[in-house]
Amino acid sequence: MWDSVPHVKRDDVIAPAPPSTGLDVRLGARLAELRAEQGWSLGELAERSGLSKSTLSRAERAETSPTAALLNRLCGVYGRTMSQLLSEVEAEPAPVLRAAEQRVWEDRVSGFVRRSVSPPHDGLRGELVEGRLAEGADISYDRPPVPGLEQHLWVLDGTLAVTAEGTEHLLDTGDCLRLRVWGPTRFRCAGPRETRYVLAVVRP
Known part of the structure; x- marks a missing residue:
């Protein structure tokens, strides 16, 4: 596809x-x-x-x-x-979010698919997200949504290049990167096939 x-x-x-x-x-x-x-x-x-x-x-x-x-x-x-x-555009969340109910959002222009794995809760700081980048996909963010956002990025399949603070980290299957985001970041599928990863996000 x-x-x-x-x-x-x-x-x-x-x-x-x-x-x-x-x-x-x-x-x-x-x-x-x-x-x-x-x-x-x-x-x-x-x-x-x-x-x-x-x-x-x-x-x-x-x-x-x-x-x-x-x-x-x-x-x-x-x-x-x-x-x-x-x-905020969905119904009141439950403590358990079944796989079939997890929100999937697609940026069809860049080839990025984002699945919200954690049940949403405004009062909690951490959340899990599954990301998929198509072969050749390359996405840049000029700033984090919340300054100082803590991220743990675990690659499940494929190769992912993550650039933060001017340094590129090349991650293979099983590798995990932890960082606190203050400035621009870039996520690039660096392999010959789709990259799939888990992103744990913790608000400061």
Whole structure:
């Protein structure tokens, strides 16, 4: 299924865009609510996030499926992790989250699939995420959603190159990287096949 995914590194997607899903609609509505709660105009949010007003407007109206990098920037502005944001558009969480009920979100432009493994809970700091990167996928984030975020990255299959603090770490199957994120990061599938990994995230 990955053969049709463009192998590009994108910071923001305006066009072309894949069709919106039901999650995109709920997510867009929540983003609009968060901006309204802050009393910000689209222009003010654009200045804070570094994203264009047209892109923000299209994301809020679910006219485009947002990329991971775009959501990461907005999470940073609103002081949330991505799992927190996604949990806010779902039903009240239970202590056990069955595999079939775990939220799966796909950045179809960059070839990144994110599964929220942990049952969402606003009062707890840690969470588990499964990530999959298609062959050739390359994603960069210009900042963490929460400064000082602690991450433990364990590669389950494939080869993953992670760049943080200007240093690239090449991880093979079974390798684990622990880091605290303050600045830009980059995740790159460095092998000839899809890379699958577990990411443990702990908010400071």
